[in-house]
Amino acid sequence: MADAAEKLSISMPRKLASAARKRAGQRGLSSFVSRAVARELEREALGQFLQELEATLGPIPESELKRARRVWPKR
Amino acid sequence: MAEALILDSEALNALANPGTRSSLTVRARAVAQVAHERGALLRVPAPVLAEVCRGLRFDAAVNLLLNRGAIVVTDLTREISQRAGALLTRTRMSSANAIDAFVVATALEFDAAVIASGDTADLARLAAPYRQISLLRL
Numbered sequence: 001m002a003d004a005a006e007k008l009s010i011s012m013p014r015k016l017a018s019a020a021r022k023r024a025g026q027r028g029l030s031s032f033v034s035r036a037v038a039r040e041l042e043r044e045a046l047g048q049f050l051q052e053l054e055a056t057l058g059p060i061p062e063s064e065l066k067r068a069r070r071v072w073p074k075r
Numbered sequence: 076m077a078e079a080l081i082l083d084s085e086a087l088n089a090l091a092n093p094g095t096r097s098s099l100t101v102r103a104r105a106v107a108q109v110a111h112e113r114g115a116l117l118r119v120p121a122p123v124l125a126e127v128c129r130g131l132r133f134d135a136a137v138n139l140l141l142n143r144g145a146i147v148v149t150d151l152t153r154e155i156s157q158r159a160g161a162l163l164t165r166t167r168m169s170s171a172n173a174i175d176a177f178v179v180a181t182a183l184e185f186d187a188a189v190i191a192s193g194d195t196a197d198l199a200r201l202a203a204p205y206r207q208i209s210l211l212r213l
Contacts, residue, residue, distance in 0.1 A: 057100070061101065
């Protein structure tokens, strides 16, 4: 079941707000912003997790990082 | 473009139990690190939990990892389930491969995805037609 929604009043730079509205449409803005916030929280949590692993287990060998990079599509 | 790193049971276990699975953990960390650098999402298809949650001793580490919020469990929806069935039909694979099919069907939710797995042979058959899916064997 989805969480109940909470209405927030936030401020953001005018240009950013305009770009978000243009991308999401006026009615889809809440969903667009919610997804963006969820992604950022996930990204921060992953960064923190990986840092903790590095502190405990040491750095990831460069050879393994190269191997992992090869499987992702080129940009 | 939404990208995702899809974790199967070996990959999830490797990250949940980093002290006891060293070589798998290094590879799982590497692919997670690259995913983080690219801004990709980390996802575990819900059926994978049926393979790794086998009692309190195993569940505790998995729950601890998932509760951090860095890796999100993707619900098994009707659409994903039916897509998985179509993959099994196309490859003439049996229901014994259902979890692999759910993993590939979940990967297809994204514009591009890497599946990290301990055994990629069956996944490779299922994902063969899809250029947006890559496989990384741990």
